[in-house]
Amino acid sequence: MTRKRVAILISGRGSNMSALIEAAKAPDYPAEIVGVFSNKLDAPGLDFAKANGVPTVAVSHRDFASREAFDAVIEATLAEWRVDYVCLAGFMRIFSTGFAQKWTGRMLNIHPSLLPKYKGLRPHQQALDDGATVHGCTVHWVIPELDDGPTILQAEVPILPGDTAETLAARTLLAEHRIYPEALRLLASGAISAP
Ligand code: GRF
Numbered sequence: 001m002t003r004k005r006v007a008i009l010i011s012g013r014g015s016n017m018s019a020l021i022e023a024a025k026a027p028d029y030p031a032e033i034v035g036v037f038s039n040k041l042d043a044p045g046l047d048f049a050k051a052n053g054v055p056t057v058a059v060s061h062r063d064f065a066s067r068e069a070f071d072a073v074i075e076a077t078l079a080e081w082r083v084d085y086v087c088l089a090g091f092m093r094i095f096s097t098g099f100a101q102k103w104t105g106r107m108l109n110i111h112p113s114l115l116p117k118y119k120g121l122r123p124h125q126q127a128l129d130d131g132a133t134v135h136g137c138t139v140h141w142v143i144p145e146l147d148d149g150p151t152i153l154q155a156e157v158p159i160l161p162g163d164t165a166e167t168l169a170a171r172t173l174l175a176e177h178r179i180y181p182e183a184l185r186l187l188a189s190g191a192i193s194a195p
Contacts (some may be wrong), residue, residue, distance in 0.1 A: 003032045004073060004084040004188040009074070009091040010038050014045015015173060016089035016110055016180050021052050023181030025051060026043050031188035035081040039093050055081070061093060072101040087184060100144040105194030107142040108187070112172045114154055115140060119147035122164040124172065135159050135168055137176045139183035141195060150195045152186070153179045 006024075008017045017036060024033045036049040038058040046056050053127040059079050070093075078086065088109040100107075113123035115138040118130075127135045136156040141151040155175040159168060186192045 001029075001030060003030055005082055006031045006085045006087055006188070007035045007037060007078055007081055008049075008087045008089050010036060010043055010045045010089050011040050011092040012043050012045065012090050013042060014048055014089065016176055017045050017087075018048050019177035019181055020087060020089065020184060021049065021054060023185070029181075029185060029188075030190075031085070031184050034083060035077070037077055039070070039091070039181065045090075067094070067096040068098065071096045075099065075102075085184070085187065086142075087131045087180070089180070094146060095144070097144050100142065105141065105142055108139055108152065108183060109142045109147075109149070110137060110139050110176055111147050112137045112169065112176060114138060114156065115147060115151060121193065122165065124135075124168040124171045127159065128163065128165060133159050135172060137172050137179060139179055151187060152192065153183045155179045 008020055010017050021033050023029055024031055033054050035055045039061045041058045041060055046058055049056050059073050061070045077184055086103055086107040114136040118126040134156050136154055138154045139152045143148040155178060157171045157175050178183065
């Protein structure tokens, strides 16, 4: 089995990144995590990646005059790692159109809502404000539009009486950690392909 080479892009905690790294430790998992890139030099997730032997690169977007210039650094890093697929995991940067187009069909994201509902920031609060009774998360293909692109997998979680954005986020995160490795497994094994 030739394992697909996957990079993960993060900006923070990296719990979804950790779930992917853990899943890829299984000998029969069809992808290997070949690197983690962060646009935040102090992203906590970098420590987990390093501790698990995954190469890391952290470059601040603030050091670049344009989105295109920063995306060129990401591109060069991915080329060096000879990446087949990119998983965004809490990566809080919008890409230049050129970069997004280049990676369309090879880049996944996870968003903590049942897309197309509650795109953008604070999706859990959006769901609560909306009076929703069901929430969830979505792994989707990345296209140039934010939090959009064909769905690969979704999982539902209940919204319970007394939920706050924090309690709902914690419940949703458990589902995220389940479906992101599963979605990457489907893709890397060839069970699904780009739309
Ligand atoms: C997750 O809820 C993810 O769905 C969203 O940002 C959050 C990142 O959390 N895109 P973590 O860094 O994976 O812990």
